[in-house]
Amino acid sequence: ASMLYGCRGELFNAKKSRLFDWSYAGYMYGDYDPPKPTPLASVKFFGAVGDGVADDTAAFEVALKTIESRGTLLVPAGTYVITRRLDITKLVFLQGEGAGRTVLSFPKALSEVYGFAKGKEASTSKSQYAFGPGWLSWSGGDFPERRTHVADVTAPAQRGDTVLHVSTLQGLHVGKVVRLVADNVKGDALRELNARLEAPSGAYSDKEAFLRFTARVAEVMTHPKRIRLERALPYDVSLLWRPTIHEWANGCCGVRRNHTGLSDLTIRFPGDKPYGGENREVGYNAIYMWHVAHSWISNVVFENAEIGVILDTTSFVTVSNVTFTSSRPRSSGAHPYTGAKGIWLKGAFDCLVEGFRFETDLAQELAVSSMSAGNVFAGGTGVDVSIDLMFAAPYGNLFTDIHLGAASAPWGWVERGQDAAAYNTFWGISSSAGQLQGGGLPPNGWAPKATWVGCEGANMAPSAAGNRNDWWIETSGPVWPPNLWQAQRRARGRPLAPIQPKRHSGPGYGCDPDDLKCCFGADVSAACPACVTGEYKTPSDLFGCQGELWRADGRIGYEWSHAGYQGYEDGGAAPIPNLPVTVDLRRDFGAKGDGVTDDTGALSRAIKATPAGVIYLPEGTYVITAVLAWRKPIVLRGAGAGRTVLRFPKSLTDLYGNTWQEGSWPGTSQYSHGTGFININGWDPTGRSFTRITRVTEAAPQGARVVYVESTKGISVGQLVRLWMSDPGDSSLLAELHGGGRAPTSPVFAGTKDAVRFVARVEDMGETWLRLERPLPVKITLAWKPEVHMFMPMLNGSTGVQDLTVSFNWTQFPGHFKEQGWNGIHLNQVANGWVKDVSIENSDMGVYFWGCVFCSIEGLVLASVPAERGPESGHRGIWLDHGSDSLIRNFTISTRFFHDITVAGFEHGSVFSNGRAVDLDIDHHR
Known part of the structure; x- marks a missing residue:
């Protein structure tokens, strides 16, 4: 067992260790394995043929447009020809029926459809596809900004700490997901990522939001104001960096693409031409995820891809059980590979790549760059795997239980100097020959504080003179535990019981074999008892049996539980009193x-x-x-x-x-x-100057609960307020209220001054935002002059x-x-x-x-x-x-x-x- 961990983690101390707790990597903070969602519809319903001849692009486009905001699209067994990029901006998951059975075939390169180069690449004849995008692209949004700001950090903290001092506790509570954000002021944050052993690169000096660390709040403390995070800080925190606490997702801003991806299919590109080499990619790029979280790619085979998967600024994404194959002829000379990159994480945080297999050799099978931190690569093999930390300060990533195959160039292009920041850990790395080729370990200047445990051919610790970057090298033979990520996950009691892959679950279900009906006529308060014939009811897809399918941004998005007498005081539908x-x-x-x-x-x-x-x-x-x-x-x-x-x-x-x-x-x-x-x-005055408290400053979608305002002065938590919006005279608000323009509106009502008079209780607030107790039933647009008013009925x-x-x-x-x-x-x-x-x-x-x-x-x-x-x-x-x-x-x-x-x-x-x-x-x- 390693001196850093022991057999069961008894030697691991997050406060002092070179190791991190990587058990949080992947989908849902590592708590669950990804589920297998039930499809909402089949792509064949939208006209897809799947015979390998007909162009099915239009069917996919119509399906993606038709799905209102989220859902799983079934791609049945068959071969589907796609000739235009599918750019997915909704929470849509693509579910196949098995790799080799469901095939997405892309007969053209991106360059054939969209051109080889543009912009600065055009003048240098470099491909615009060397860094993405993909034929399948999921685009989200994950930007810390003033609207996500909750508090300032008011005291320094050290790596391994879990407590942060903050300027306010308003908006902070146990279970809330927050993000620590800090700027790279004068390059000092990057110097910290280098463990202060290497000078920071000037390329990122004064970069805002340079550091981002996401965790759930485990405790809120007063006197002084502090929060305890669920997991330890991966680096010191200096006040020089202007550290702040942000909401990670608040209905308006922060991460906006969760639970997306694809599984159980093959992605196929032509295999008739050799790979042209670095910066000459023609665009056989499969998957590109940008600003996406809690999503997954599983059970996918990539055939002849130049780039398989790019996770760009993603968080808690899982890539599992993926295989890369190629039938492309090989070029001789400088580019004897069949593609560029297999799986590339750039600017990614806490992602998990596990169960990968490379049956072909690429220029870089695994690539990590751009301040990617806290990611895990585990349990993979390949014919000749290269792990390239590609410059730009990858920090605190784990590579464990990986068989590199020939290991001819295991660390990528090491000649360029420092590639990585500190605390990257290589644990249980093996090869076919039992000895890493290409000189064994990279030069000591490659990265500060690298940790090598159980890496074949790395059994000798360097001398003090040759170890200026404080490497830890321990044992060249098999190490226990062989897979550090799995061991840490088990130590945290993860994964939790899997989410059942049922369409419906909970009280009222379980009566019939497929769990698609509710049980009535019996007590269903805890779990559904056995039902007799005639007591089954089919629930609506819009609500389900107990509301599990209801969505605030859906067709029945109004939250009606507060309707009626004292609907807000007593949870809705309070008994009418019999007064004396x-x-x-x-x-x-x-x-x-x-x-x-x-x-x-x-x-x-x-x-x-x-x-x-x-x-x-x-x-x-x-x-x-x-x-x-x-x-x-x-x-x-x-x-x-x-x-x-x-x-x-x-x-x-x-x-x-x-x-x-x-x-x-x-x-x-x-x-x-x-x-x-x-x-x-x-x-009950509405829309009057004397009732107005503040103006709304940001648009918000239907279903959001956070409203950004000029000021919250005069508002208190628990207060009932009224959101007031007027039609500007062009009937745009009227059209929205009529189903987004799906029904005609009478010109008589154009310019109505109080078309929306939505009353809700303030659940939480900051200086410039309100969180409402119930979701918005209609979107907010600034053209409708949204305002927040007092709710002050006389009677x-x-x-x-x-x-x-x-x-x-x-x-x-x-x-x-x-x-x-x-x-x-x-x-x-x-x-x-x-x-x-x-x-x-x-x-x-x-x-x-x-x-x-x-x-x-x-x-x-x-x-x-x-x-x-x-x-x-x-x-x-x-x-x-x-x-x-x-x-x-x-x-x-x-x-x-x-x-x-x-x-x-x-x-x-x-x-x-x-x-x-x-x-x-x-x-x-x-």
Whole structure:
């Protein structure tokens, strides 16, 4: 066993060791092996043939365009000819049916399609494909910037430490993934990567965001403000470098391409011509991943590739079980290879390459460059493997359990001088001859603090004079453990139990053999019991059984769980309270309730005299001959529907006349669109100068929860705020609300000033950003003048109507826009109000909410008594307009309205649930 590790890691101390803990490398921080995802669709559905003759490029392009934002595309067995680059900017995974069975065939080189050279390469006749891209390219984004900034580091730290002192703990919590970012000020950070044994290259002097180290927060500590990271720092941290802590992904910025890649297929290029040599590549480049994380490439065979895989500025990506073959003829002389690079990591962090096999020899089988750090190459073989650390400070990478084959040039081009930074480790490196060729180890100036353990032919430690870069050389024979990465992973208890490759999982599943149906009719709170026939239900692909397929950026992206009374205070759909009685209408105000006496005066006096509380109407029939209205937290409550009856013998037209003019519509009843006989009037100002807190400064996609603003002054965590956006007059916001322009919009509404009035709680915040408790239901674009406003409804809670019947005289319904004004209940700009267990008889309009937020209607019954009033019995049954997040459930409409249910005026986020009707008409009314 090595003196650096021992048999089971007992000699390893991250604080002092030359070794790092590489168990975090690869997909999902090394916690899991990559899964095998279930396909969303087959490329053959989009017209692919797969016969090796037909050009299937267009089918792939249509498929990639059609997949909305993420999904797995099945590529069934067959040979698919592709003649244009596939540039993938979505979270799309390509799943084959086995290498050799599924073949992606690229009959042309990139240079044949896109030209050999351009820009500066054109003047030097150098190929533009020596550094990428690939025929298959995944492009993401992973840029630390001011919008990802969380805190400054306020004290130095040493390699091996796990604690960082920070300027603020706001936005930091246990489990949060953060990134330490530092600049290479005056080249000093690069000097640190060289263990201060070699002078830094001037090429990267003063480079910003030069160092990037990603870890989860394990602990948050106060006095002083500190965070403990899950894993140890790989280098010292100096305040000279302006170190900062960033969010790695926050819904707006940071890494944006996760869970992508491909598996189980062959990538084939022509094998009829020899490789032209360095900088003469024609572009047989297979895969290029840029700014991608938590993705994987597995079970892939590369035939005749010049470059197999490039991982450029990627993090936690796994490449596993890949094979390189070639039938290309070989050139004699300087380029006797069949290609350039097999697997190339440049600027990559914490990636894993394992289980690789090179059945052909390339110029560099494994290449690492551009400050790549913390990566692992493990368990590979080849006919003549070259490991090239290609300059630009690769740091702290592990090469373990690798059989180099002939090992004729094991370290690449070593003559150029220092190739690598410090702490690169070579552990268990063997060759066919039992001796590394090409001079054994590279020159000592090749890299500082290199570690060689169990490398054949490296059994002699250099003298002190010849070891200015502090190399560690230990044992030339077999070493234990033979694969250091696997040993460290086992020591950390990884991998965790694999994620089941099922489409659905969790409570409610497991009832049928393919796990594609939910179990109903039994307790599924913990796990699905055995179901009997008839208890299976097929879940929607948009939601699944328990919401596991729901996506905030998908087709049903609104998070409706907060709808209804106190939807934010109690997690949504809170029980409507039965508040204590404040006054009794009979006892305290002399109402008769005998169905004959006019009780309007008594009820009006009670409303006027009661500042807040419940006005109780005992069982009886109360005759009312005037409109009832209040603007205070009053609940009108009876003894139950059918027991307490408010009878209105006269219509609004009978009582107040009718102009028969509404707006610009002559001949239209002024009561066609309100008001009611029972009116609760609040005030909820939106989009006013006095409600505005701050302006939004950055665009954000649907589903994001982070909103960037000018300032968060005046906002506190836990506060409800309103995102307000207006249409600029070009109908662009209206088009977005109509499915991104998929449906036409009326020019009448162009320029609407408050089309979006989204209310959410502030979960977290920094100086210039807010994290909302629920995701955005619509994207933010600066052209829509997005602003954050106070949510300040005047009437918020403790108001409503419940447990009674509203009864109008039976009359023939005169028709649309001819209403006499038998209008029931109207709530205007109320928050957290309700209508509960109310029946309304013979109404032109049942219940109307205008501008209401988090209100509820429960147990409403709309009926015509004793018979229907005509082909339609009224204008509108339930009408929601210009509000949001209300909940209407357990309703019964046992008569026909012209519009049984109406939503209008940019009402959003409201829910209708568990209702029934005679002939339900759902009207999305402009």
